[in-house]
Amino acid sequence: MTATPPPAQPTGYTPAPAAKTNTLAIVGLILAIVVPVVGLIISIIANNQIKQTGEGGAGLAKAGIIVGIIFTILGVIGIIANIALLGAATTYGS
Structure with a gap:
């Protein structure tokens, strides 16, 4: 009787392809800083x-939403x- 050799072991594995990053998420985060x-x-x-x-x-999109909200609020407050300062200056300036 002849012994059969064991099956060959895999030499490695092929990793799963990386998920494609949504381009609008990148653009949204950049624009959230420039134009909130x-x-x-x-x-x-x-x-x-x-x-x-x-x-x-997803993280980029959420960061863009958060940064956009914060910068928009800061812009409105500004x-x-x-x-208010312009009104105070014209009222009490003379």
Whole structure:
């Protein structure tokens, strides 16, 4: 009787391909810093696309939403403060 050799062991494995990162998530995060309102909107759109397609970039989209909200709020507060200071300066300036 001849002994059969054991089956060959796999020499390695092929890793799963990396998930494609949603481009709008990247663009949304960048725009959330430069133009917060536009970045916020694009990040929300990217987040919805990621939920539907399963692409990567969910963290980028969420960061874009958070940064967009914070910078938008800070911008509105800055505008209100400038208007208040301008009004105070014209009222008490003379």
